[in-house]
Each structure stands twice: as structure tokens, then as C-alpha cells.
Amino acid sequence: MGKSLYQKVWDAHTVGKLADGRTQLFIGTHLIHEVTSPQAFGMLRDLGLTVKYPQRTFATVDHIVPTENQDQPVDPLAAEMMSALRDNCDDFGVTYFDLKSGKQGIVHVVGPEQGITQPGTTIACGDSHTATHGAFGAIAFGIGTTQVRDVLATQTLAMEPLKVRRIEVTGQLRPGVYAKDVTLHIIRILGAKGGIGYAYEYAGNVFDDMSMEERMTVCNMAIEGGARCGYVNPDAKTIAYLQGRPYVDMSDFDTTAARWLSFASDSDAHYDDVVKIDAADIEPTVTWGISPDHGIAISETIPDPAKASTALEKASIDEALAYMKLPAGAPIKGQKIDVAFIGSCTNGRLSDFREVAKYIQGHKVAAGVKAIAVPGSQIVAHQCEQEGIDKIFSAAGFEWRGAGCSMCLAMNPDKLVGDQLCASSSNRNFKGRQGSPTGRTVLMSPVMVAAAAIAGSIADARELFELEPQAAVA
Ligand SMILES: CC(C)[C@H](C(=O)O)[C@@H](O)C(=O)O
Numbered sequence: 001m002g003k004s005l006y007q008k009v010w011d012a013h014t015v016g017k018l019a020d021g022r023t024q025l026f027i028g029t030h031l032i033h034e035v036t037s038p039q040a041f042g043m044l045r046d047l048g049l050t051v052k053y054p055q056r057t058f059a060t061v062d063h064i065v066p067t068e069n070q071d072q073p074v075d076p077l078a079a080e081m082m083s084a085l086r087d088n089c090d091d092f093g094v095t096y097f098d099l100k101s102g103k104q105g106i107v108h109v110v111g112p113e114q115g116i117t118q119p120g121t122t123i124a125c126g127d128s129h130t131a132t133h134g135a136f137g138a139i140a141f142g143i144g145t146t147q148v149r150d151v152l153a154t155q156t157l158a159m160e161p162l163k164v165r166r167i168e169v170t171g172q173l174r175p176g177v178y179a180k181d182v183t184l185h186i187i188r189i190l191g192a193k194g195g196i197g198y199a200y201e202y203a204g205n206v207f208d209d210m211s212m213e214e215r216m217t218v219c220n221m222a223i224e225g226g227a228r229c230g231y232v233n234p235d236a237k238t239i240a241y242l243q244g245r246p247y248v249d250m251s252d253f254d255t256t257a258a259r260w261l262s263f264a265s266d267s268d269a270h271y272d273d274v275v276k277i278d279a280a281d282i283e284p285t286v287t288w289g290i291s292p293d294h295g296i297a298i299s300e301t302i303p304d305p306a307k308a309s310t311a312l313e314k315a316s317i318d319e320a321l322a323y324m325k326l327p328a329g330a331p332i333k334g335q336k337i338d339v340a341f342i343g344s345c346t347n348g349r350l351s352d353f354r355e356v357a358k359y360i361q362g363h364k365v366a367a368g369v370k371a372i373a374v375p376g377s378q379i380v381a382h383q384c385e386q387e388g389i390d391k392i393f394s395a396a397g398f399e400w401r402g403a404g405c406s407m408c409l410a411m412n413p414d415k416l417v418g419d420q421l422c423a424s425s426s427n428r429n430f431k432g433r434q435g436s437p438t439g440r441t442v443l444m445s446p447v448m449v450a451a452a453a454i455a456g457s458i459a460d461a462r463e464l465f466e467l468e469p470q471a472a473v474a
Pocket residue numbers: 035036063126127128129142409
């Protein structure tokens with residue numbers, strides 16, 4: 001029997017078995033940001049340790065950065081976190097993509113665009129959305145602060161192996177259905193906890209056909225489905241994306257590329273579970289509640305607790321609707337929004353802004369809606385500005401901002417106020433997620449956010465932007 005990519009990468013990085021039965025796993029690349037690293041560096045100092053492989057460690061600042069006047073955090077704590085990261089990187093010899101580098105951005109945008117994220121490697125970061133990097137055929141997962149310390153000190157982690165679930169999506173996606181809809185649909189079907197204990201392998205022609213950026217959107221949300229990591233097998237697109245990027249060794253690229261491809265799952269690989277999904281079943285998907293698995297197609301109605309099949313389901317719908325203040329049983333389409341946010345490590349890349357720019361020309365954000373567009377990195381911002389995309393967004397009434405996590409988590413001045421409802425291209429709709437304890441988040445694709453911004457309410461982008469009529473389903 002052959003091996004999955006997960007198994008191959010795991011085997012290639014196994015240092016040994018620990019006395020407690022866990023595996024000591026070598027971590028090829030360690031990414032760090034300002035939120036989860038200060039205590040880890042502090043512990044290192046207390047223990048008199050150094051960073052084992054500073055050349056395998058890369059830092060950026062993203063969560064607390066203001067998106068207006070990026071280098072002038074108004075909050076003293078934010079300023080302190082920024083300078084702590086700079087000092088730690090200086091003291092321990094770690095590469096830091098700071099605000100002046102022109103390369104700063106959300107850690108999961110920066111890694112791939114610099115070519116730091118590579119196939120067949122293990123990648124860890126003190127951030128749950130590290131799964132994003134799996135788009136390149138890496139085993140990439142989030143870790144806690146104590147583990148950040150362990151990786152800094154030893155470049156290894158004590159790990160239990162995961163099971164592997166292959167999620168096959170095949171067939172033709174309908175017009176107006178994006179990678180975000182695919183990932184929200186998968187989470188809707190399998191549940192926010194369905195992936196616990198698993199690595200997700202995303203396979204089938206739908207993922208093969210996706211660009212690297214779309215694959216990142218899908219893998220980014222593996223964690224929202226409960227999986228520790230998600231990946232797509234590396235292929236010619238992966239190689240083409242990485243070729244020539246700053247941290248890719250180009251000296252013998254053919255050999256490197258062949259080695260990368262060799263990590264792809266064998267055709268007879270063992271999987272612990274296989275799930276098959278028909279692409280034609282996926283519609284533009286939006287959330288209605290307070291968990292990423294509270295998803296419905298834009299054409300559907302908000303769940304009605306009276307129709308729940310179990311008491312548990314009823315309680316969960318009741319709780320979500322009490323928080324979301326949405327009417328049970330009513331269409332989700334047409335529900336009024338206050339804020340529109342396009343950005344985050346899920347959907348803040350060049351292709352996201354390009355795609356939205358195609359449709360918003362000639363349209364205006366509805367009166368009373370605050371719409372912000374936040375590039376995932378300074379490089380994305382620069383590319384957009386070179387292509388005139390920033391102007392298109394501004395002309396449509398979006399505020400064009402500097403790079404950072406922004407309103408995805410609101411650890412910076414970009415926050416919802418009161419019970420504002422935000423159409424958001426981010427990945428989490430938890431209670432209070434966007435900075436106000438009563439703020440409401442509806443997750444969707446960037447094009448759907450743009451449609452909502454223009455309509456002033458949750459809308460079907462296919463109608464508003466006159467996307468091609470849906471192909472007849474055979
Ligand atoms: C701040 C950080 C630890 C957190 C994470 O781990 O994901 C954040 O990025 C998030 O998206 O909630």
C-alpha cells in the first residue's frame with residue numbers, strides 16, 4: 001500500500017520516538033508573529049536558551065497593526081508588542097519582515113509569497129490558520145505559546161500522529177461559486193468539529209483546477225472544520241508559483257521540483273476516511289450563526305428552531321439566532337448589513353481583489369455601509385496599486401487600507417461597533433470576534449461581500465453582477 005503526503009512528510013521529519021509514545025517531529029519552518037511569540041522568547045531567555053535554527057524562523061507583525069498609519073499604533077500595548085518582536089528578532093538573529101521592509105503582512109500571506117512555504121516540509125506557527133500553508137503540500141499546523149518555545153529552542157515538537165481524511169470534490173463548480181464557498185460547504189457538511197484528530201487531504205479536479213491562492217483559501221479553513229491541518233498535493237501549479245520566489249533555492253531547481261512532487265500522495269495511499277462531494281451541489285454559501293459550520297446557500301432560509309430534529313439542535317439554533325438577531329425561517333438574502341470587510345488570511349490576496357475589482361466598477365457601496373478593503377500584505381497592496389485596483393475600490397466607496405489582520409480579529413483599531421452586522425471575507429464568526437461583544441459576522445466570499453456592500457444587505461452576487469446563468473445540472 002502506498003503512502004499519503006501526510007505520511008511521507010511525517011516519516012521524513014520523524015526524529016525519534018519519545019518515552020511517552022509521542023513522536024519527536026522536526027519542524028522545517030517556524031513562522032512567528034507578535035501575539036504568540038513574546039512569552040515564548042521570554043521563556044527562552046529565562047532558561048538561558050538560544051534559537052536553534054534562526055535561519056528556519058521568520059517573523060512578521062500582523063494582528064495589532066493599524067491599517068491606517070500602519071506604523072503609528074495608538075494603543076501603547078500594541079506599540080510594546082511591536083517593539084518586543086523587533087527586539088526579539090534582533091537578539092536571536094531571526095529574519096523579521098517589519099513595517100519598513102515592504103514585505104510585512106499577515107503571516108499566512110507572507111510565507112507563501114516569499115517562497116518560504118515549500119512542499120514536503122513541516123511548518124509550525126503560533127497561529128491556528130497555519131493550515132493555509134498546506135496548499136503547497138506542506139504539513140502545516142498551529143501551535144500554542146509553549147510549543148512556540150519548544151520549536152524555537154529545539155526546532156522539534158512532540159506530536160501524536162493524525163488520521164487522514166481525503167475530501168474529494170469533483171465535477172464543475174457553478175458560476176459565482178468560489179474556493180470560499182467550497183470550504184464553507186465542506187465545513188457545513190462535516191461540522192466544525194468533524195475534523196478533530198484528522199489531517200484533511202483536499203483532492204479531486206476542483207482543487208486541481210484551483211489557483212494556488214484559491215487552494216490557500218480552502219486549506220486556511222481546515223481548522224474551522226476541526227482538522228489540525230489540510231493540504232493539497234503539490235503539482236505543476238505549485239512549482240510554477242514557487243519558481244523564482246525570494247526564499248526558493250534556484251541553484252538546481254529541477255531537482256528541487258522533482259523532490260517536491262515526490263511528496264504527493266501515492267495513488268494507492270491509505271486513508272482513514274474518504275468523503276466525496278459533487279461540485280454542482282455547492283452554491284454561494286454564507287453563515288447565519290456563530291460557528292463556521294452554520295452555513296447555508298444564499299438561496300436558503302435562516303434555520304427555524306421549531307423545525308430542529310433534536311433538542312440539542314434546537315438549543316444551538318436558539319442560541320445562535322438570539323445572538324445574531326436574525327429572523328428564524330426568513331431568507332438570508334436581504335438581511336441588512338452595516339459593515340463590509342474584504343481581507344484576512346483567507347481572502348486578502350491579489351486574486352481576491354482582482355476578482356472583486358472585475359465586478360464593482362460602476363457600482364457604489366450603499367449609503368450607510370462602511371466598507372473596507374485590507375490587503376493581506378504590503379506586497380499585495382503594492383501589486384493592487386500597480387494594477388489600479390485600489391482606485392477601483394475607492395471609486396466604489398471602499399476604504400483602501402494598509403496590510404494587516406484588521407477586522408478579522410480586531411486586535412487593532414478596526415472594530416465593529418455595538419451590534420453592527422458585518423459581511424466578511426474572513427474565517428471566523430464567533431461571538432464578539434470582530435471587536436464588539438455584540439458584533440455580528442456573516443462569512444462569505446469576497447465577491448459576495450462586495451455584492452452585500454453594494455446592495456446594503458446580504459445579496460446574491462450572481463444576480464447583482466449578472467454572472468453567467470447557472471449551467472443546467474445534468
Ligand atoms: C492571535 C492568534 C493566536 C489567533 C489564532 O491562533 O488563530 C488569531 O490569528 C485568530 O485568527 O484567531
